[in-house]
Amino acid sequence: MGLIVALDPPEGVDGVEWCLRLIRELGSVPDGYKLGLPLALESGVEGLKRVAEAVPPGKLIIADLKLADIGYVMSLTVRRLARAGVNAVIAHTFVGVEGALDALAGTCGDLGIKLVLVALMSHPGASRVMAPAFRESLRIVKEVGAWGAVLPATRPDAIREGREFLGSSVKILSPGIGAQGAEPGSALEAGADYEIVGRLVTRAENPRAVAEELVRRYERVLGRR
């Protein structure tokens, strides 16, 4: 409950096989899996499809290509991702609505794909353009009617602000747990719905045990909320 595992294969391995092994191991423990651009490039739609087919039914399968283009190109991309069996996609707010996210939201709606928008990132460079535009990004999330928003676990203040602004109907997904510095459970404490965890699980000696421990912790946090 509350756990999304980011499957980012290390370099020099067969990325699809690496993902399949982890999904077999983790099974239904996480609420979903997030797949990134390096994996998508490795083998295209066919590779993504093999990975998506291995995920147990009812789970989120999120393509995190951080889409940031005009609506026409993003829509073409999402149609291909839909063929791969993905059921959620991540795009950036900063491309704006008209001629960009409006078209993407329409295509996602038609295809039954959940749209998740990055409202803020946590690396230091995000302070230049993204952080000053944070409020505008939240407004765009709302306007577009996105299913979810990405807010960094390393910025619990931004998660709280996001939750207050967006209300309870928009899911908040938080990366930044573990390797990037945030304590597991801290984003959920601040109001997120899901924590996106990568290496802490995928590079563990026993990924399933770590995932189960995270889920137990998340259940305690969510029980208190």
Next chain:
Amino acid sequence: MGLIVALDPPEGVDGVEWCLRLIRELGSVPDGYKLGLPLALESGVEGLKRVAEAVPPGKLIIADLKLADIGYVMSLTVRRLARAGVNAVIAHTFVGVEGALDALAGTCGDLGIKLVLVALMSHPGASRVMAPAFRESLRIVKEVGAWGAVLPATRPDAIREGREFLGSSVKILSPGIGAQGAEPGSALEAGADYEIVGRLVTRAENPRAVAEELVRRYERVLGRR
């Protein structure tokens, strides 16, 4: 001279074959080719490689995935693109430098890949976050030492401002010719180095004749400059 052809296959065709046919037809007429995310997803690195290998030597082969992630992920992506034979990549300025474009620029430098940054887009939604951050974006292009910047042909004022701010050492690449409304040659008039042209060439009855006509026009414009 001055022409980059955007190879964006329509839906429902074999994208790699479609690109190969156009490259055979256009050959050395353009200065380079731009490949997008839908094509990259269709068949992954292997498909891109088949396309890249068909491009005559010395030409730009630009992967336009509009990268907009943390440095680590963008670097992993570019390493895969390098294996495909791509020699330039497009990323967004708005992710900022530290922890993002600094790492990407380093990886591009190591691999001998040209880094091109989107400083502005021209769809209406770009007015929300991108246009107000235009100056900051230009500063980021300079700071990162990017080889080139993308500025829309539909905004000749922005091209002039970009050229003035960036000086002559940074190449300016302008999409938006034809289908998106700008007159061929108008971006070069305003100071761009390349016009990126898609459908006007690729959907023409005789793509090579159209490309040759564009190049003749560009030579006249550049000769006057």
